[in-house]
Amino acid sequence: MLHRFSFLEQMLLRFDVLPHPFVDAGASMGLTHALAASVRLGLVDHLSSEPQPLARLAQRAGLSEQGSELVLDCLDALGYVRQGPQGYAFTTRGTKFLAPDSPEGLRYFILFSDWIQRGYVEDLDRTIRAGRRTQGTMLDTLDERGWELFSRAMIEISRTNREEVVGLLTLPKGAKTVLDVGGSHGQYSISLCKKHPGLSARVLDLPPVRRYMDECVRREEAAAMVQFVEGDFDRGELPGGNDVVLAFNIIHGLDVEGNRRLFRKAHGALNPGGTLFVLDQIKGTGGSSQLSKATTSFMALNLLHQAGGRTYTAAEVDSFAREAGFKGSSMKKLRGPGFAVIACPRG
Numbered sequence: 229m230l231h232r233f234s235f236l237e238q239m240l241l242r243f244d245v246l247p248h249p250f251v252d253a254g255a256s257m258g259l260t261h262a263l264a265a266s267v268r269l270g271l272v273d274h275l276s277s278e279p280q281p282l283a284r285l286a287q288r289a290g291l292s293e294q295g296s297e298l299v300l301d302c303l304d305a306l307g308y309v310r311q312g313p314q315g316y317a318f319t320t321r322g323t324k325f326l327a328p329d330s331p332e333g334l335r336y337f338i339l340f341s342d343w344i345q346r347g348y349v350e351d352l353d354r355t356i357r358a359g360r361r362t363q364g365t366m367l368d369t370l371d372e373r374g375w376e377l378f379s380r381a382m383i384e385i386s387r388t389n390r391e392e393v394v395g396l397l398t399l400p401k402g403a404k405t406v407l408d409v410g411g412s413h414g415q416y417s418i419s420l421c422k423k424h425p426g427l428s429a430r431v432l433d434l435p436p437v438r439r440y441m442d443e444c445v446r447r448e449e450a451a452a453m454v455q456f457v458e459g460d461f462d463r464g465e466l467p468g469g470n471d472v473v474l475a476f477n478i479i480h481g482l483d484v485e486g487n488r489r490l491f492r493k494a495h496g497a498l499n500p501g502g503t504l505f506v507l508d509q510i511k512g513t514g515g516s517s518q519l520s521k522a523t524t525s526f527m528a529l530n531l532l533h534q535a536g537g538r539t540y541t542a543a544e545v546d547s548f549a550r551e552a553g554f555k556g557s558s559m560k561k562l563r564g565p566g567f568a569v570i571a572c573p574r575g
């Protein structure tokens with residue numbers, strides 16, 4: 229993200245003297261493609277905090293020097309790489325987000341974002357004209373690699389906030405059982421169960437996701453607490469007997485009717501006194517924050533296009549909850565711009 233402007237640039241941008249479309253449609257798009265290519269083509273695999281000459285980096289990645297130099301210059305402009313007399317090296321930001329072994333890396337997120345952009349523009353026009361996705365959902369188009377990128381991207385995203393999220397959830401007294409609807413990797417459930425001894429979770433998701441949850445459960449030695457349940461939350465009822473139901477990053481993938489059904493099913497799957505927790509990008513949470521508005525707006529368009537969903541306001545979530553029989557809802561904002569957790573007590 230371009231974020232560091234000189235004082236003069238800030239003034240010229242603020243007063244629309246510098247044409248914003250040059251940045252919005254030119255620099256942003258071009259830099260995005262360069263970032264994706266640097267991961268896709270493995271150039272970042274060979275960078276480290278020690279400077280290396282361009283020729284060595286290009287040769288190790290099996291790329292041309294000319295192409296590598298231009299990509300690295302884009303990464304420099306974005307602040308991931310710095311160029312010095314000895315060559316190119318990761319900055320702190322590059323090491324944190326792009327290094328292969330970084331625990332906070334977002335390489336799969338970048339690859340997945342890049343993957344879903346293929347054919348995006350032409351199809352997007354169709355969606356915008358029709359006001360809805362015209363056929364299927366993004367999930368229907370995923371092959372094995374697509375599922376891997378999707379699932380690993382979700383793992384990376386959950387690492388950025390799982391401890392924060394779990395710290396914000398007030399569980400019903402004596403809660404023992406969790407159903408994590410569309411829980412994918414299960415990382416939120418794992419953190420929740422580790423924080424509350426005696427709690428166990430079932431992660432309900434589609435079959436291709438199972439191997440990624442198994443991997444996370446193995447890595448975190450959580451097999452005694454967290455299990456995978458193969459299922460489709462669109463079909464039939466949800467498994468019952470739960471004190472807690474999680475629907476994290478699920479409601480944005482559903483239209484209004486889909487959410488009404490989901491909330492009804494979640495209500496039916498909860499024990500008396502149980503709570504449904506929703507985590508999502510919640511429209512209107514950010515006040516005057518441009519970053520929150522950007523997040524909830526681009527996600528809404530993206531989700532309409534990918535899945536027939538969008539982002540919802542806290543009031544809309546509250547009405548899904550009340551219509552389904554919940555007592556109401558209360559929201560806590562997360563650090564991520566536009567993100568919030570909403571608790572819906574069953575009563």
Ligand SMILES: C[S@@+](CC[C@H](N)C(=O)[O-])C[C@H]1O[C@@H](n2cnc3c(N)ncnc32)[C@H](O)[C@@H]1O
Nearest residue numbers: 382386410411412433434459460461462476477
């Ligand atoms: C955006 S991801 C969110 C994953 C996880 N809850 C998180 O917040 O990181 C949505 C998940 O819902 C799953 N999913 C989508 N439709 C589903 C369905 N009909 N039944 C079960 N799982 C579904 C996807 O496979 C995916 O793992």
